Amino acid sequence: MNSEFPAAVHLLVYLAHSTSGSANSEELAENVGTHPARVRKMMRCLREQGWVGTREGIGGGYFLRAEPAAIRLADIYRASCCGGLRPKKPTGSPGSTCPVSSGISGAMDHYFGEAESRYLDYLDGVTVQDVLHRIVDPRPLP
Template identity: 50%
Template structure:
C-alpha cells in the first residue's frame, strides 16, 4: 500500500470540510503536511476520476465535485491505489525444483488478490462524509 490513498482521502475530506469545498494545492498541502507538487499529482488523478474539478485564476484551486455522502473510500482506492496492496517483489523462483520456491509467488498473488477484494469491500461501506463525521468526534 502506498501513501497516495491516505493523501487522497485526507484531501477529499478536507475539501468536504472547508467552506465552498474549494482550496488551493498549497492549502491542501499544508493541511496534509506534504509538498504541494505531491498534492497536485494526486489531485490530478482525483480530477481525472471526477472527484474534484479545478478553478483557474486568482482565488482558484480544487473544488469538490463529488457528493461526500455517496463517495466511498473504495472508489477513491480504485482511482489512486488499486493494486498497491501486493508488494512489487515476491520471494521464490518458478525455475527452482523446490516445490515451495517454484509456487510461492502464485500462491501469494492469490492471497494478495483476495485481501485486496476484502479491503475494497470494507472500504465500500465508508464514505468521505463518514470520515469527516468521525473526525468531528475526535477530542
C-alpha cells in the same frame, strides 16, 4: 503501503469540510503536511475520477464535484494505490525445478488478492462523509 491513499482521503475530506468549498494547492498542502506540487499531482487522479474540479489561474484551486456521501474509500483506494497491500518483490523463482520455489508466488498472489478484496469490501462501506462525521461529530460510525 505509501501514503497516497490516506492523503487522497484527507484532501477530499478537507474540501467536504471547507465552508468556501474550494482551496488551492498551497492551502491543501499545508493542511495535509506535504508539498503543493504533490497535491497537484494527486489532484490529477481525483479529477480523472470526477470527484474534484479544477480552476486554473488567479483565484483558482480545487473544489468537490461529487457528493461526499457518494465517494467510497474503496474507490479512492483503487484509484490511488491499488495492489499496495501485497509486497512488490515475490519470493522464489518461476524457473526453479522445485515446485515450492516456482509455485509459491502464484499461490501467494491468489491469497493476497482474496485478502485484499476483503479489505476493500470493508472500505466500500465507508464514504468521505462518514470520515468527516467521525472527525467533526465523533459518534459510532462505519
